[in-house]
Amino acid sequence: MISILESTSLSTTTYVSGAFVALGLLLLALRRVFDRRGVEHISGPPSPSFLFGHDYAYACQEEACSLEFQWMREYGATWRTRGAFGRDVLMTVDPKAIQHIMQKSSYNYTKKMTFVHSAWLLSGPGIVTVLGKVHQRHRKIMNPAFSAAHLRTFLPLFQRIASKLSDKWKGELVATGELNALLNRWLSRATLDVIGEAAFNYDYNALDGAGRSPIAKGYEDIFKDVDYLPNKATVLFRATWDYIPAPVLKLIRYIPIHPWTRLRNLNDLFRQYGWRIIREQGPNMDTEKKSTTKDIMSILIKANSSEDPKSRLDDEEIIAEMFTLTLAGHETTSNTLSFLLYELSRHQEYQARMRTEIRGVRARITARGGNEFTIEDLESLTLTMNAIKETLRFHSIVVGMPRVPEKDDVIPLAHPISSTTGEVITEIPVRAGQVIHVSFAGYHRLPDVWGEDADVWNPDRFFRIETGKQTNVGVFSNFVSTAAGVRACIGWRFSLIEMQAFVTELVENFQFDPPAEKVEIQRAFAGFVFGMFPVVKGQADRGGAMPIRISLAQ
Numbered sequence: 001m002i003s004i005l006e007s008t009s010l011s012t013t014t015y016v017s018g019a020f021v022a023l024g025l026l027l028l029a030l031r032r033v034f035d036r037r038g039v040e041h042i043s044g045p046p047s048p049s050f051l052f053g054h055d056y057a058y059a060c061q062e063e064a065c066s067l068e069f070q071w072m073r074e075y076g077a078t079w080r081t082r083g084a085f086g087r088d089v090l091m092t093v094d095p096k097a098i099q100h101i102m103q104k105s106s107y108n109y110t111k112k113m114t115f116v117h118s119a120w121l122l123s124g125p126g127i128v129t130v131l132g133k134v135h136q137r138h139r140k141i142m143n144p145a146f147s148a149a150h151l152r153t154f155l156p157l158f159q160r161i162a163s164k165l166s167d168k169w170k171g172e173l174v175a176t177g178e179l180n181a182l183l184n185r186w187l188s189r190a191t192l193d194v195i196g197e198a199a200f201n202y203d204y205n206a207l208d209g210a211g212r213s214p215i216a217k218g219y220e221d222i223f224k225d226v227d228y229l230p231n232k233a234t235v236l237f238r239a240t241w242d243y244i245p246a247p248v249l250k251l252i253r254y255i256p257i258h259p260w261t262r263l264r265n266l267n268d269l270f271r272q273y274g275w276r277i278i279r280e281q282g283p284n285m286d287t288e289k290k291s292t293t294k295d296i297m298s299i300l301i302k303a304n305s306s307e308d309p310k311s312r313l314d315d316e317e318i319i320a321e322m323f324t325l326t327l328a329g330h331e332t333t334s335n336t337l338s339f340l341l342y343e344l345s346r347h348q349e350y351q352a353r354m355r356t357e358i359r360g361v362r363a364r365i366t367a368r369g370g371n372e373f374t375i376e377d378l379e380s381l382t383l384t385m386n387a388i389k390e391t392l393r394f395h396s397i398v399v400g401m402p403r404v405p406e407k408d409d410v411i412p413l414a415h416p417i418s419s420t421t422g423e424v425i426t427e428i429p430v431r432a433g434q435v436i437h438v439s440f441a442g443y444h445r446l447p448d449v450w451g452e453d454a455d456v457w458n459p460d461r462f463f464r465i466e467t468g469k470q471t472n473v474g475v476f477s478n479f480v481s482t483a484a485g486v487r488a489c490i491g492w493r494f495s496l497i498e499m500q501a502f503v504t505e506l507v508e509n510f511q512f513d514p515p516a517e518k519v520e521i522q523r524a525f526a527g528f529v530f531g532m533f534p535v536v537k538g539q540a541d542r543g544g545a546m547p548i549r550i551s552l553a554q
């Protein structure tokens with residue numbers, strides 16, 4: 001019975017993939033006939049195959065970004081790769097090129113359809129998936145909820161959930177004295193509870209429910225399940241999406257096999273929650289609650305209702321926004337925190353210095369009769385802030401993003417490169433539709449921006465880097481971890497304050513050490529959303545995992 005089902009689903013995949021590949025090839029052939037300009041003269045690695053180009057090797061990297069780290073050493077800060085069906089792709093880590101593409105060109109550089117549609121399958125018509133003027137409309141309505149002043153008001157919430165996590169660990173430590181934990185799972189539950197309350201005043205019950213709440217379970221290992229080490233048919237199938245009209249792409253949601261069913265089930269589950277939250281928080285919400293709640297969604301709903309009806313978000317878009325916030329706002333932060341504490345377990349001296357600094361400020365707070373760290377106290381914790389910055393740099397959770405110019409353009413370079421004929425190139429003319437992969441992770445490893453030791457985790461580099469002298473990119477400290485320009489992460493400040501609150505609470509109270517069992521952590525790549533998550537080398541089928549040993553700090 002099982003084998004009949006398996007062979008049916010296999011042949012369905014083959015037929016569906018085959019039809020999409022044929023349609024993709026036809027459209028590509030037509031496009032090539034009319035295509036006059038290209039980037040063939042840019043040097044780059046030879047393509048392993050016409051059909052897959054580098055797409056399959058890139059999607060199946062065991063260690064995220066190992067290929068671009070190798071390519072940037074061989075070809076400089078900008079090079080050419082091949083996508084599926086022989087398509088040229090420009091890849092860059094060049095600060096000036098990134099500034100031009102992501103920051104200065106507004107909407108001229110749009111998103112690549114494969115990415116847009118992957119995000120759509122996850123979240124529906126939310127802010128991440130919409131383009132141009134529609135994106136502007138979404139952003140205008142969402143912006144008020146993310147003002148710096150408003151985000152500061154979330155600090156007590158971040159501290160309360162961080163302290164709840166701390167109490168749970170202390171409870172476990174009473175029994176065992178030492179806790180061997182999967183750090184990423186704990187932090188993912190805690191940040192899910194944070195985003196539920198901050199975004200919708202809703203309790204996902206992820207920490208108390210020990211991860212058994214339906215939403216927490218629904219999210220668990222989504223990226224590993226959907227796109228970790230995909231097979232060749234999936235890689236090829238997704239490569240065709242750039243050539244298929246959007247209404248046809250929407251049918252992928254109904255393909256009755258894994259991973260499309262996994263995505264649809266999660267999206268359906270979230271829509272049930274979304275409708276429930278809208279009923280509770282929407283215009284009919286009771287007036288007393290309406291006047292006291294300051295969560296993101298109630299501000300968004302208020303901003304939406306004061307808009308001209310033509311520019312309002314409809315219910316489907318609002319639900320998609322909720323899903324986007326939940327997804328974009330919790331795994332990104334929890335994985336960054338996991339990598340930070342992992343690095344502290346490997347850098348004991350830095351961990352001790354951080355704890356001393358935190359306890360020094362704690363003593364000041366107690367002396368003035370206070371209880372909790374204020375925003376100003378957190379900002380005075382330089383070593384904590386440097387550890388956060390260094391983790392955003394060294395372990396970019398979003399490793400890069402493809403962008404596509406809507407008009408012909410010329411991309412300036414800070415680092416000239418040599419063409420295939422040895423000519424020095426200081427700027428690259430590109431035609432509309434040229435795919436450009438901006439590698440955030442690669443840019444974060446450039447020695448002349450970050451120092452000769454760019455390949456190691458060293459937060460003290462921020463005592464010597466003069467950011468004012470560098471090409472200005474991104475929203476914070478010249479990182480592009482949270483993208484840049486009109487499509488920069490709307491929640492970067494939210495996440496920064498949240499991380500400051502969590503790290504302060506956890507490092508003050510707990511000692512972090514490598515796990516008793518010797519393991520190697522790998523950065524697994526989820527090409528679907530250009531994300532990265534931790535796994536134990538050789539045990540990736542266990543899912544996202546960051547084992548660590550936790551004890552009470554002395």
Ligand code: HEM
Pocket residue numbers: 127128139324325328329330332333336397398401480481482483486487488489490491492494495
């Ligand atoms: C370390 C934490 C985070 C990282 C590394 C991160 C990274 C990013 C990146 C790279 C983008 C651009 C994606 C694109 O171009 O498609 C983005 C967009 C976005 N992020 Fe974040 N993010 C983080 C935290 C958060 C948080 C906490 C929230 C919400 C509370 C959030 C909400 C969003 C939203 C809504 C967008 C879409 C913005 C738009 O298209 O206008 N993110 N994020």
